[in-house]
Structures are given as structure tokens and as C-alpha cells.
Amino acid sequence: MSVPITSQLIDLMAALLLLIAFAMVSQRRILRLIHLFAFQGLVLSVNTFIVAIAIHRPELYGSALLTLGLKVIVLPWLLHRLIDRLNVRWDVETLLNIPTTMLVGILLVILSFNLALPISQLAGTITRGTLGIAMASVLLSFLMMITRRKAVPQVIGFLAMENGLFFAATSATYGMPMIVELGIALDVLVGVFIFGIFFFQIRETFDSLDIHHLEKLKDRG
């Protein structure tokens, strides 16, 4: 039995996404993180486009274009401007124990495939096999947020998590209704602006973008 070319392509895109998620977890340079984030957006957009061709859903073309515009062009551009203004373009973060983090990541992937199995059996989409990968990239982005000590990579992790959720929506249901997707896109865009304002506030107040300055309130119980 031959598998249609589109679903092979979708599987390829899913595999790429998983690879990017792992690359992001282990990437220490802020600039490359942004490149990876843009690449992730591109893969998502292409994936949505392929799904749109495969099942002939015109509204998915809109969704693919929206992803392309927002996640490949606007957000990376904003992030580039931010790191220029903050002068952290060439920053390298010291990450503890990349091998351990990778092992935890692999465990997360296994976990999410198990979690996704019952759900994906119920989904009637041609993309349902990729739901596990979608959940894995959400969890890997979460892992990235936990392990980072700097504000900018943490935010990129946050955005990558949203990308993972978007991919989950595409694999499980061919994407949310357009009005909801537009709303989510608006929230993400405004969110990035606010994060940008925050970076400057944090830097002005603490002279660095290190999150460990932001752990004083804990002691007060």
C-alpha cells in the first residue's frame, strides 16, 4: 500500500519540528535561537499549507499565510530589533548539563506519544499521527523555559510552546476556526510587545536580563 505524498510530507514536517524543538533546548546563542524560532514558524506554515492542499480546505491557506506573516516575519523581526536594542545579540548562555536535559527531553517525547495515543485514535484527520510530536514540542518548549536563566530565551521558549499548540490544533482538528486563530495571533503579537517593554524594565532596574534577580519575593512566603 502506498502512502500519499502529502502525508509523507506532513510526517517529514513533524519530524523537522521535533528536531527543531530539541535544537532549541540545547542552543546557547540567542541569535541562533531566534533563527530556530523563525525556522519552526516556517515549517509550521509549510505544514499547514500541505494539509490545506491535501484536504482542499481554503481557510487553511489563510491560516498558513497568517503563520508565515506572524511567526516567520513579524515576530523574528521584532525579536531581532529587541536583541539589537538590548545589545545582547551575541550573548551566550551557560547551560548546565545539556546531555541530562536531552535525556529528560527524550523521556518527555515518550511520555507525550503515550498521552497522545488515545486522543489521536479518535481524531479523524490525516495528520493525527503527528499529535504526539505536537505534544512533545509543547513539553520540550516548557522544558526550555524551565532550564533558562535569561529573559529572552525564556520568552522564545514561551513562543515555541504556542507554536507547538498551533501544531497540535492542526494535527488534531485541521486548526481552530478562523476567528479564534486571529484572536490568538493578536494575543501573541501584543504579548511580544509587552515582553519587549518588560525586557527594558528589567534591564533598567536590575542592570541585567538574568531571571535570578526575579526570585526575591519567594522568601516572603
Next chain:
Amino acid sequence: MELLLVLGLPLLGALLQAVWGNRPWAAELNASMSLLTLLGAAALTAKVISLGPMTIWSELFFIDPFNVFLVALTALVGFTTALFGRVYMRVEQERGKLSAGRLRLYHSMYQMFMFTMLLALTTNNVGILWVAMEAATLATVLLVSLYRTPSGIEAAWKYFILCGVGIAQALFGTILLYLAAEKVLGAGGSALLWTHLHAVQDQLEPNVLSIAFVFLLVGYGTKVGLVPLHNWLPDAHAEGPTPISAVLSGLLLNVALYAVVRNKVLVDGALGTHLAGNLMMGFGLLSVLVAAFFLSRQKDVKRLFAYSSVEHMGIITFAFGMGGPVASFAGLLHMTAHSLTKSAIFFAVGHATQKTGTQMIDQIRGLIHTSPVVGWGLMLGAIAILGIPPFGVFASEFLILTTAMQQQPWATPILLTGLAVAFAAIFSKAQAMVFGTTTAQRLPHPPAVFPVFVHLVIVLILGLYIPPYLAGWYRAAARMIG
């Protein structure tokens, strides 16, 4: 038409304030926009009470007794908080804590926050509900860091990240809900409309919905401030300006809980079991207990009452989790009483901290000597929130406890322990702040007395006598929740 007023006025207000929010009369504009919103909400309420549930604008919006009651409450507290904020922010500005530009941000985002909450309450689309909840976080996050102090920025960052991650879980839950709905209702916009989902709830795939509910509860529960997801709440309440603490505590937590309850109705219908209710009861009890024990450790007065909010949201979540007409009725009553009392307390606390120049409980002493009004406001507010009769909180807590004794006897001792510990902690601290040797000084502006006492009087009335139309309204809403 009424809905257009309710949603349009705050949005218009946000735009106007973005332009003129730094003018001397911006606070008055803020209050009058909120008053107009309140009038619109009153008209909408009257319409829904007489005509019953309705959908508006090709089913984009859905109004029933449950959400219209929250719309009215939100608009009311929004208005009184704007009145309080008028005095409070003026003092802050004169003390040089805020520039005119930040005041503009405050006014504009205040109206925007009102808009997002009202949108979350009235929308019929579960996806838009999520979008509006996230937008509510975005609108308030810069207000928490308004003073630009290190701790303020830390609190706002924590609020942003924790609620952002939390609400991402809720998005995943919504995606799963859509997955289940799409099979029954077909793809497209209508599959996320609550009214459509409600109509076919018994056909939705139970397995998917139970997983979806876990994500939705964790996601929106983060914003409700349920333990163990409550970490952002005390910080955000303590570091932001006091009017924002009042609306976060009195309104945002309610709206987030509303989102949970709306989804619970669907999940209950699909599962036919009590899974969702049990989860909510568990989270609720844990919140009551943990928050009660944290109360006595608090040194900051705003953190104290923030933990008290966690405790009360726990009680309400427990009540809705228990379900049934009486418990849901009591939950709604408690929602109303808690919102009004807690915002009144924050108004009094705001004036008290301005008079003494500190938020530390041991440095606030003898409020009653310099300002009897603020002192009594805080004392009566504390008495009301602790559930001492004749205030409304007593009535709702009594109903919740008696229902728990019948339906979930095992939970009663846990609830009572929580209430008793909270009582001891808050009462002793409030008494010391109100009576004792004074440290407070007079301020050039008289305190905004009206909002504090209007709230307390309504709570008092709710405790003594619930007007029949209000009771009927609550009962209708409780029927919707089931």
C-alpha cells in the same frame, strides 16, 4: 443594543484614555465611562431577566442568567473601583510615585481590562473566551509593574509567565474540546459555540472531554489562583496599585472561574459522571486549607488579603464542584459577596497604606484614631469576609457547609478547619491595625468612602434578606450550572 453598550463603552474608554489619560480630568472620565457601562449592564440584565437566555449577533454572544449576573457584578465593581482609584491615584501622583504618562497607561488599561472581562463573560465562543482571558492578563500585566520597583517588576514577570503557561494549557484543553465537537457538529465556527456544544453535550466523546477538562481546569485554575497554581497571585496583588488589586481579586478570579464552570457543564453532560466536580472539589479544598495556613505568616497587608482571596476562591470552586441547585446557588451568592467585600477591603487597605506609607501590618496601627471611616471600613470588611453574621458571606458559607454535610460529609471538617484558621489569622491582624496606638497621618484628600460602604451595605443586605427577584435570578443561574 445593550450588549453593544456594555462592550463598546469600555473599548471606547480605553481608546479615549490612550489619548487623554494623562489629563487632570482623566479620572473623572474613567469613572463616567464605568458608570455608563454599569447602566448598560443594568439594561442588559433587565432584558435577560424578563426575556430569558438569548443569543445575539448570529450567535456570537450568549447571555443567560449566569453570565449576566457576573456582567452586572463586574460593571458595578468596575465603577466603584474607578471612584476609589480617582482619589487613590491622585495621592500617588502627588507623592511623585507616578508620572502623567503612567497614569495614562493605568487609565487606558483599566478600561481595556474591563472590556476583556466583559467579552470573556458574554462571548458564546469557547475559543474567544480563551482569547479574552489571555487579553485580560496582557491588559493587567503592565499595571502590576506600574511603579517600576524591583519587586513590582518581579511580580509582573511572574504573573505574565505563570499565567501565560497556565493559559496555554487551557488552549490545549480548548483544542481537545474542539476535536470532540468537530466530530458531532462538523468543522467550522459553530463547533466552538457554547450553545451548540451544550445542545449536543451527551454525544461528545467522553474520553477526550475528560482529558480536555483536566487541561482546562489547570489552565483557567491558574488564573483562579487555585493551589498549587496560585504562586503569582499574592505577588501581583501586593505589588500592583491597590485599585488593580481590588479588580484582580474581586473580578478577574471570578471570570476565570466562570470559564471553568462553563466548561464543566459541557464535560458533565458528556461524561455523565462526577469526575469534573470531584476534581474541582479537590482543588477547592486544597486551596482553602493551604491558603488558610499561609494567612498567619503574612506580614504585608495586601498579601494577607490576597491569600484570603485564594481561600475564598477555593470555597467557591468547592461549591460549584459539589453541584446541585443549593450548592450552585450558594456558590453564586458567595461569588457576589466575596467580590464586593474583598474589593471594599482593598479600598480601605489602599487608604490605610497611603496614610501610614507602608504595607507592613506591624507598622499600620490605630487607623480608627486618624480616620474612623477607613478604620471601620477595614474592620467591618474583615468581619464580613470572615463570615460573621449578619453579612452575606456568612449566609453563603453556611449554605455551602450545610450542603457539604449532606452530600460530602468528609469535606466538612477540612472546610471548617480552613475557616477557623483563617478567622484567627485575619481577625487578630485586622484588630491590631484598626485599634491600638496610631501611626497614621492625615492626607490632603478625603478617602473615597462611598465605594467601601456601598459594597459593605450590599453584602449586609445579602446576609439579612435576599430580595426575591435576586433569589430567582440566582436560582435560574444555578439551574444553568446544574
